[in-house]
Amino acid sequence: MNLWNNEPGPASNVVIPEIYLDAAATTPPLPNVLRCMDRIQKDAWANPSSLHGPGLIAAEALGRCRAQIAAALNAEPDQLIFTSGATESVHLALLGAMDQQPVGRLVISAVEHPAVEAAAQVLVQRGWVLERWPVDATGVLKLDQLDRLLAPPTRMVSLIWAQSEVGTLQPLLPIAASCRERGVLIHTDATQLLPQGLIDWSSLPIDLLSFSSHKLQGPRGVGLLLHRQGLIQQPMQGGGGQEGGLRAGTEPVALIAGLAEALQTLPHFDPFHQSTPPGATPQLLGWRDRLQAQIEAIDGVTVLHGETTPRLPNHLACLITTAGGSPLSGRRLVRELARRNVACSSGSACRSGTVQDSAVLSAMGVETALRQSLLRFSLGPWIDLAVLDQVPERLQLAIRASA
Numbered sequence: 001m002n003l004w005n006n007e008p009g010p011a012s013n014v015v016i017p018e019i020y021l022d023a024a025a026t027t028p029p030l031p032n033v034l035r036c037m038d039r040i041q042k043d044a045w046a047n048p049s050s051l052h053g054p055g056l057i058a059a060e061a062l063g064r065c066r067a068q069i070a071a072a073l074n075a076e077p078d079q080l081i082f083t084s085g086a087t088e089s090v091h092l093a094l095l096g097a098m099d100q101q102p103v104g105r106l107v108i109s110a111v112e113h114p115a116v117e118a119a120a121q122v123l124v125q126r127g128w129v130l131e132r133w134p135v136d137a138t139g140v141l142k143l144d145q146l147d148r149l150l151a152p153p154t155r156m157v158s159l160i161w162a163q164s165e166v167g168t169l170q171p172l173l174p175i176a177a178s179c180r181e182r183g184v185l186i187h188t189d190a191t192q193l194l195p196q197g198l199i200d201w202s203s204l205p206i207d208l209l210s211f212s213s214h215k216l217q218g219p220r221g222v223g224l225l226l227h228r229q230g231l232i233q234q235p236m237q238g239g240g241g242q243e244g245g246l247r248a249g250t251e252p253v254a255l256i257a258g259l260a261e262a263l264q265t266l267p268h269f270d271p272f273h274q275s276t277p278p279g280a281t282p283q284l285l286g287w288r289d290r291l292q293a294q295i296e297a298i299d300g301v302t303v304l305h306g307e308t309t310p311r312l313p314n315h316l317a318c319l320i321t322t323a324g325g326s327p328l329s330g331r332r333l334v335r336e337l338a339r340r341n342v343a344c345s346s347g348s349a350c351r352s353g354t355v356q357d358s359a360v361l362s363a364m365g366v367e368t369a370l371r372q373s374l375l376r377f378s379l380g381p382w383i384d385l386a387v388l389d390q391v392p393e394r395l396q397l398a399i400r401a402s403a
C-alpha cells in the first residue's frame with residue numbers, strides 16, 4: 001500500500017472566494033493536502049497506539065510524517081510535539097517549560113497574539129512577574145531595552161516572530177543569541193512566519209517554537225511545538241502517554257499527514273542571511289507592493305509600514321479614514337468588501353468577533369480613534385493578479401458605503 005500516492009480524488013476541489021486576501025486568518029488547503037489526508041484517513045485510520053495490524057499501519061504513517069516534518073525543518077523527530085494548533089503549542093511552551101520552575105519574570109512583546117497573553121496570565125496567577133517588551137511606531141521591538149529586560153529575574157522570553165495584525169518582523173536572532181548567553185529560555189510564536197519560509201531549527205538559538213498548520217495551506221486542527229529535549233517537563237493535560245508523554249491524546253494522523261504535505265511546498269528561509277522570508281511564490285512580494293501602491297493612492301488610506309520596516313512579504317495593513325480624516329470602522333469596511341467578493345480582515349481573526357481595542361496598535365502609539373480603522377490584506381499563491389487589480393476600486397466603493 002502506498003500511503004503517499006496522491007492520485008486526484010473527490011477531495012481535491014476547494015472553493016475559494018473570488019478575492020481571498022485573509023491568509024493571516026487561515027489559508028485554503030492545497031489540493032494535494034486534501035488528497036493526502038483522504039488517503040491516510042482511509043488507509044491509516046486506526047489508533048497509532050494499537051498493537052494490531054491497522055494500528056501498526058497508522059503508527060507507521062505517523063512515524064513517516066514525523067520524519068518528513070522533522071527533515072523539512074532540520075529538527076530531530078523527537079523535538080516535535082503535535083498539538084491542536086498554535087494556541088495549544090504556545091500554552092505548552094510557556095506552561096510546560098515554566099510551570100515546575102521557581103517563579104521569576106516572563107518577558108513577552110507588547111504585540112503578542114492573545115494566545116501568548118493568555119498563557120502568560122496563567123503564569124502571573126502562579127506568582128510570575130510579567131513584563132511587556134515595548135515596540136516603536138512600526139511595531140518593532142526596542143532593542144535598547146534588551147539589557148534591562150534580559151537581566152535577572154527574567155527566566156523566559158516569548159516573542160512573536162511575525163506580527164499577525166500589522167505584519168512586522170522582529171529582530172529575533174540577536175535577541176535569542178543574547179538570551180542564550182544569559183541562560184534565559186526563549187520561545188517564539190512563528191505562526192505567521194512559517195508560511196513564508198521554512199526555518200532550519202538546528203541552527204537557530206531558539207528553545208521553543210510554535211506554529212499552526214492552517215496558516216500554511218494545511219488542515220485546521222493541528223499545530224506543532226518544536227522543543228529542545230528536556231525543556232517541556234509537564235504536559236498540559238493528563239491521559240495517554242502520546243508524544244513522548246508530553247501531549248496526551250490520540251494523534252490525528254490524517255491532519256499530521258496534511259501538515260507534512262503542506263510543508264513540502266514552502267521555500268526555505270535563512271534568517272541569518274535574509275531579512276525577510278521569501279514567501280510562497282517569487283511573485284507574491286511584487287503583487288503586495290503593487291496592491292499597496294494602488295490603495296495608497298486612495299484618499300484616507302494610510303499604509304502602516306514604510307519602505308524600511310521589516311515585514312511579511314504577503315502582508316498589507318492600513319488605517320482607513322474618510323478623505324476628511326474621520327476614522328472609518330474596519331469591521332464595517334470588511335463587511336462592505338465581503339459584499340463585493342473581497343475577503344479580508346480588520347485585525348486578528350481571534351479578535352474580530354468582538355469589538356475590542358487593538359493592544360497591538362495601542363503599543364505602536366496609534367491614537368485611540370484610529371485603532372478601529374485597521375484593514376489587513378494578506379495574500380497567498382492562490383490569488384491571480386487580474387482579480388487583485390480590482391481590489392482598489394472595490395475598496396473605494398466600500399469606503400464610500402462606510403462613510
Ligand SMILES: Cc1ncc(COP(=O)(O)O)c(C=O)c1O
Pocket residue numbers: 024025084085086087088113115160162163164189190191192212213214223348349350
Ligand atoms: C501569531 C499567531 N499566533 C497564534 C495563533 C493561533 O493559532 P491557532 O488558531 O491555530 O491556534 C494565530 C492565529 O491567528 C496567530 O496569528
